[in-house]
Amino acid sequence: MNAAAPLVEVEDLTVAFAAGSGRKAPSVPVLRGVSFSVRAGETLAIVGESGSGKSVTARTLLGLTGPRSTVTAARLEIAGEDATAFGERDWRRVRGGRIGMVLQDALVSLDPLRTIGNEIGEVLVTHRVVPAGRTRERAIELLESVGMPGADRRVDQYPHQLSGGLRQRALIASAIAAGPDLIIADEPTTALDVTVQAQVLDTLAARVAEGAGLLLISHDLSVVSGIADRVIVMRDGVVVEAGATAEVLTNPRDAYTRRLLSAVPSASSRGYRLGDASGSAEPRERTALPPRAVQRERIVLQADGLSKSFAIGRGHSTVAVSDVSFELAAGETLGVIGESGSGKSTLASLVLGFLEPDEGVVEVLGAPWAPLAERARRPRRGHVQLISQDPLSSFDPRWTVDRVIAESTLRLELTAAEARERAVRLLDRVGLDESVLARHPRSLSGGQRQRVAIARALAPEPEILVCDEPTSALDVSVQAQVLDLLADIQAERGLSLVFVSHDLGVIHHVADRVIVLKDARVVETGDADDVLLRPQHDYTRALVAALPQEVRA
Amino acid sequence: MTSAALDAHELAPQAAPAAQGAGPRRGAHPVLRRFATRVISGIVVLWAAATLAFWTLQLVPGSVVDILAGDLSDPVLRDALIAEWQLNLSAWDQYVAFLGRLATGDLGTSYVQRQPVLAVIGDQIGPTVILALTAGVLGVVGAVLLSTFSIGRKRAVRASLSTIELVFVSTPVFWSGILLLLVFSFGLGLFPVAGANGVQSLVLPAVALALPTAGLLSQVLREAMERTMLEPFIVTVRARGVREALVVWRHALVHALLPGMTVAGSLVGGLLGGAVITEQVFGRPGLGSVTLLAVTNKDVPVVLGVVLLAAAVYVVVSTALDILYTAVDPRLRGAR
C-alpha cells in the first residue's frame, strides 16, 4: 500500500440525527464541516468537551452512528475506498479489519460473560484471520504482544478478574487482532489510575511505532500532549483549531482553545481565576482570585491516628485507613491526594461521621466529633458540610431544588417565607436564577447541579467543607467555574476546605497543604508546592512523574 | 417485568471485582458451598411447607374423623377409626410421625381410597408430567423466537409483538383451551376433543398451556435483551464487524438468560397449576382430576401430597437454576 496515502481522509463531514421519535422528527446536526486525515505511523488527537461531537466522529468512521443518522461528506475515504457508498457488508469488512476501536473502561466494554480469549477469538473468526482451531494460540500471541504477563493463563479469564490496566490491554488486543491499519481509541485511559495510564498509552504508542495509525479521542490534554503528533480541537460539532500538538498547545490561535487551555488547573494557575465570567474570549490575562487569610493558630479540624477496617467474607478484613493524622487550620485548604483504593473515600466518611473509626479521634472546632454518639453530634452537624462527586445521586429523586436546599437547614425550623428567601439568596450567590427552585435536578446540567449542592452545603453556614472529588465529573470549563466559585466563597466566608481528589492539577491549584494517601496510609504531607514540585516519597515521585509535561497556556 | 428485573438484581447482586490473579483460595470451593447452602435452604423450605400444612389441618378440630367416617356417626366406628389412624396421639406426636413418614417418602394414606397417597398420585402423574414438559418446551422455544425476532425491528413490528405477548399472558388457559377446541376440534375436526391417547390429543392442550409461558418469558427476555443492546460492550462487538444477528444471539440473548432463568423458576409452578386446569378443559386424565376429586372429598392427604410434590419440584428446579446462574455469570463465582 502506498505509504503516503492517508488511512482515513475526511472532508466536510456533516452528521445529523433525528431527534425525538416518529418519522417527521427534526434533524439535528451534530457534526458540521469536519475535515481531517490520519496517516500510517502518526497519531492524531481529537480533543473536546461534552457535546463537541468527537465520539460521533469516531463512530462515523466505523459506520456505527445508528439508523437515525444521516451522514454526508465531500470526501469520506477509508483505506482509499469511498465510504459514502458503503453498504452494511462493506462496513463490516472495515470494522475490525481495517479499523480497530478501543473504548474506555474495558469492564463495561468487554462482554463480562465471556472470557478474554473468546472475545479476541470473535474477531479472529469474524475476519477469518486464522483457522478455527488456532484461535486460542493466536489470542495468546496477541495478548503477549500487548505486554500482558501470564498470557496463557489470562486468556481463559474473565474481564472482572483482571486489573484495570490489564483489562484495557486485553481490549486493545481484541481491537488489533485482525491487523487493522488504523486504531481509534476513544477515551482509552479514563477510569484508570495515573500510573497505569502510562502503560496503556505505551502499548498504543508501540503499535504506532510499528506503522499503525492512531486516532486518539481524549478529554485529557496531558495524555494528548504526550503521544499525539497532531491535534484538532472540536466544539459543538465544529473543528475550531487544528495543527501540530506542540503548536496548538503552546500557541493556540482560536479563542475557545485558549479559554480551554487557561481553564486547566495546575501549579501555574494557583491564585488566579480559571474561568471567564463574561464568556468572552479574553486570552492570557489572568485575573487574580480574592486573597485568602489562613489562620495557622486556629485549628478547626483535627484527626489523630484514624484507623478503619472492613470485614469481607469470613475471617478476612481489609484495612481502609491506617493511622492517618492531619490538621486543618482556619481558612486553609487541605488537599487529600490518592488513587483508587488509597482510602481517601473512607477517610472522608470518617471525617463526616458516616463511619466510626476503629481507632483514633476526630475533633471539630476543639470539641470531640468522632467516635461519638450521633445524638450528641447532631446539634453540631451544621459545622461540617459535604460536596460530593455526583450531586444528582445526593438529591432525593422525587424532590425539587427548593426542597433539596431546604433540607440542610430543617433543624432551624424556619418559616416557609424565611426558607425561601434564604434559598433565593444562596442560589444567587452560586450564580443560579430563582426559577431553578421549582425545577427538578435532573433537568439541570452537571455544573448547575453542583452549584445547587454548594448552595445546600452553605445554607447552615458551616466552618468546614469537605469536597470529595467535586469536579471530577465535570467538563474542564465547568470545573473552572465551580473551582472559581468555591474560591470566592471560601475567601468571603473564611471557610476551611478538605479537598479530596486524584487530580494533581486541581489539588495544586486549590490546596495550601496536602497529604498523600497510599494503601491506607499517609506517605507524605507538607505544603502543596513542596510535595508536588519536590516530592520526597517514592510514590509521590511516581505519581508526579507519570504525568507528561505540564501544559502551560 | 419489573419484578423479574428486580428479582435478578436481588439474586445476582453487583459482584465486587474479585481480587486479581488466581491465588490459592482458602476454604471450600465457593460454588460447592453455594450449592450446599441452596440444598439446605431447599430442605428447610420443604420442611416449613409441610409443617405449615400439617398444623393448619390441626386447627380444624374433628374434621379428619368426620371425613373418614363420612355420614356415619356411630361412636364405635369413630373410635375404631381414631385408633387406626393414630388420631388419639397428641398433635405433636402425630406431627413427628408425619415428618418421619415424609422423610422416607411416604406421603400418608388417602382418607377416601385407603391407599398410599404415593400410589394414588403415581398412577396419574404421567400424563400431567408429559403435558407440563411439552408445554414448557414449547413455551421456551416460542419465547426465544418471539423475543429475538423483535430486536432491532421497526417500531410497528415491535409494538405488535409486544401486544401478542400481552395477549398470551392475559388469556386464561381455560379460555384459550376452549377457543382452540372450538376452532380445531369442533370446527376443523383436526384434533380429538378429549382423552390422552397419543400425540394428537397432546397438541391442543400443550399449545394452550404453553401460551402464557411463552408470553411472559418473551417479555422478560425481550426487555433484558433491549437493555443489553444499549450496553457499551455491544458497541465493541459491532466494531469488530460481527453480524447484527450474531450480536443478538451470541451476546444479548446470553445476558438475557439471567433474568430469564429467574423467571423460569416461577414458570414451573405456573405450568403445574395450569396443567390442572388444562386437563379439566380437555378431559385429560392426570393429577388435575385426582386433586379436584380429593378436594371435593376433603381427602386431605392426597391434596397435601400433591402440593408438597409441587413444592419439591419447585425447590429442585430453583436450586438447579441457582447453580446454573453461576455457570452463566462468571462474576458470581468468586467469594460471596
Added chain:
Amino acid sequence: MTTTLERPPATDAASSASVSARRARTARRARPPRPAVVVALVFVAFLVALVALPGVFAAYDPYATDIGSSLRAPSAEHWFGTDRLGRDIWSRIVFGARFSVLIGLAAAAISVVVGTVVGIAAGLSGAFLIGRSGRVLDEGLTRSMDVISAFPAILLAMLVVTFTGPGVWNIALAIGIAGIPLYARVVRAQTFVVTRADYVAHAAVYGRSRWAVLREHVLPNALVAVPVLAAIDIGTSILAVSGLSFLGLGPQAPVPEWGVMLAESRDVLRVAWWAGVFPGLFITGSVIAFTTIGRWLQTRDDGSRS
C-alpha cells in the same frame, strides 16, 4: 498535572442530539397517554360501572331460567345468546363482573398490604434499623417468602379450599397469600437500594433523625414500584379467581361468575360457541386493561426519573 477536559459522554452515538429532546419529554409530564391506554382506562371505567350498577346494563335477570330459549345464538334480544338454561349471557356477564373484579381486588389488596409490610421490614432490618438481629429477621422473612412461592397459586388455593370448603373469600385469601412474595421481594430490593443511596447518607450530614429519613426519603422511594405492580396484579388476580371458579372451587353455580360460566359452557361448546367465547373475552379484556394501565404507570414513572 492531569489536564482533564470532561467526563466522557455516554456511548450512545445519538445521545448529544437527543439529550435536548429527552429533556423536553421529561419536562412535559402531562403528555396525553397512548390510545391503547385510553381504551384500557375506558374499559376499566366500564367495569366499575358494571360492578356498581349492573341493573342499568343488564336486560334480564341473570338467574332467571327459560328452558324454552335455551342455547339461542346471539341476536337482537339476546346480545350474547343464551346458555343451557335459557339465561341471557350478556346479563350474566354484567352481574358476574362484581365477582371477578371484587374478588380479584380483594386478593390483590391482601398481597399488596402484607407483601409491602414484609418487604419493608425485611429491607430495613437488614441494614438500617437494627443490626445483627436485623439480619436474622431479614433471613427469616425471606425464607418465609420462599416457602410461599414454592407453591403454585392454584394448588395453594386448592389446599385452602380443602380445609375451608369452596367459597368466595376463601379463594380470595388463597390468591392473596400466594401473591405476597412478589411485593415482598420487590419492596425489599428497593428498600435495600434506597437505604444505601447517596441522598440517605447525605441526610445524616444535615442532622436529620432516623425517623425523618425513613419518613421522607426511604418509604416514598422504596414504594415507588408498588402502584405499578398492584395495577398489573389486579389483572393477574382476576385470572386466578376465574381459574379457580372454573374448577369449581370458588363461587358455586348458579352464580354468574365468569369462570363458572366457562365451566358450564364446556359441555355445550359443540352447539353453542357463544357460551364459551364471551365470558372469556371479558376475563381476558379485564386482564389486558389492568396490565396496560400498570405498564403505563411504569413508563410515566421511568420517564419522570430518567
